[in-house]
Amino acid sequence: MPDDILVDIEDLQFNYDGRPVLQGINMKIPRGKVVAIMGGSGCGKTTLLRCIGGQLRPTGGRVRLEKHQVCEMSEAELYRLRRKMGMLFQFGALFTDMSVFDNVAFPLREHTDMSEEMIRDLVMMKLEAVGLRGARKLMPGELSGGMARRVALARAVALDPMLVMYDEPFTGLDPIALGVIGQLIRKLNDALGATSIMVTHDIHESLLIVDYIYFLNGGRVVAEGTPDEIRASKDPFVHQFVYAEVEGPVHFDYPAPSIRQELLAGVTRV
Amino acid sequence: MFSPASLIRKLGHATVERIWRLGFAARFFVAILRLSGTSFRRLPLTLREIYFSGVLSLLIILVSGLFVGLVLGLQGFETLQRYGSTEALGVLVALSLTRELGPVVAALLFASRAGSSVTAEIGLMKATEQLKAMDMMAVNPIARVVAPRFWGGVVAMPLLAAMFSAMGVLGGWLIGVVFIGVDDGAFWSQMQAGVDWRYDVWNGVIKSFVFGIAVSLIAVFEGYDSVPTAEGVSRAITRTVVTSALTILALDFVLTSFMFRGAS
């Protein structure tokens, strides 16, 4: 296997309560790249991320990270591996009982024996990188959604991870904050020499910053390619997604009998 | 709606669910003990929780203790007067408090003041993915969040119960000696003759220690096991208070029957 592949996913399957969520995913994520995994809500994107982080054990298949088989590792080994990973949660998941500074310092204090001065310098650098050095004394409750996301980003990269995962980094942000986060993800990835996996359904922002895109639907990879290939794609699914069309292979209705049938059926006792 | 079959099915489901949770709680308790190293190695973490569970419960414990003592003094005097033995007021107040009221009432207050807030805190951390984030940062949330809160409660509870009892005795003294005029010397000497250090006071301390373990475990477990939504957390808080109260009273009966059986 070539060494420039950091994360190698082979035939990954996951069932939740007997319902298949992932059905044989294959992905190769090269070092140093920003890769987006896209798809509608509930298509298993977040599940996929959590399998890579080892928080969920897949039903079948393998995830290789560097030389480690993530799915076969013990809890202690996983914890050692996760020190080299960073993750940004959907709404930041900042620790609400700590200040911004303490949030970013948290991984440093937990995993290193650095002196307080060194921690202070490092935290300042990380906060400067996301443009929030001045907000270090604020509590998470006093931050806007975009600012909280940037603090969480600073915290995710505090230990200079080799792999950073983003779970819906753009959800609930205004267009300006969204652009800021997108640029930061790209900038930080290149500055740290890290690899980034981004789960999102914001196609337009993603097309601007990522190197490669996977499309997921129904627990399978249905399309993949570089941003240019995606824009030029004739694939109906990709086309529907990129141009946000209502009609297409993806239905937004929950599966049900036709409305005509249900209305005519009348009221039945449940 | 109320067909017997569905009722039985519901009952069976609820029973299985309870047993399931009980097993999970037991496993959770073992996990807390196993992962308690952090709580002792990094004392500031546990001290913080003693502050939140103990120091912030001080006021309610001291004030309640005083009032319970005052009431015991009044009621005790009223009854003892009929038998002309008001100097036994000290024994009555002190024995009621050290054996039963101190540990039990302090534990009930502790469950509703500190236990509920621990459940709310852990439940909200779960609902906002803070626990998952911690886990992803290679920090075990049971070691970092749950165990210090558990030990903080275990340390705080016996101290609070002792303060409650002491405050109650002072309350009884205030009513009996200062306001009603029972002889001061008789009050204390009868108390000292009638209250045994090992038998009465120490058994009370053991009780409060056991209650502290029970309430702290229930509080952290309900928080950790809560459904991660606003409604789920509020339900978990209710369950903490109700389960704690029932557990305290049931444990009190068991401990009392062990400790005070046979003698006197």
Add this chain to the structure above:
Amino acid sequence: MNRTVLDLWVGFFVALGIAALLFLALKVGNLSSAHMSETYVLQAKFDNIGGLKVRGPVKSAGVVVGRIAEIKFDPVSYEAVVTLNVDGRYQFPKDTFASIYTAGLLGEQYVGLDVGGDEKMLKAGDTIAKTQSAVVLEKMISQFLFSKAADGQDKK
């Protein structure tokens, strides 16, 4: 919350808790007087112990010198066997008299040791030979009434 301020509060809290425990132990309980590190065992047999209880006091000249450890019924002699834990600092002569007294009219009952004049001392495990049973109130009253009645008849 500054960490040092928090430490101060926790320290204050723990100190207050320990103070309360000491108060309960020394002022409410009787840790200081009940502290008997070394004790030895004596036994005494009574016809009737009245309302004597385990852990009741053993007094000599009004001073607590021990505790009642055990009360048993002897199925052979039909007597009550009372085991006493006596403070090791005190020795009592062989002919010591053990009686059951009542503190006040309705108070608790205790074992009183009235010292005799023997040169030899009681050793651990010995049985006190001379005992006097509890005074049963009803018996005492009826005795008193009978004797009064007898006095009245004499005077006539």
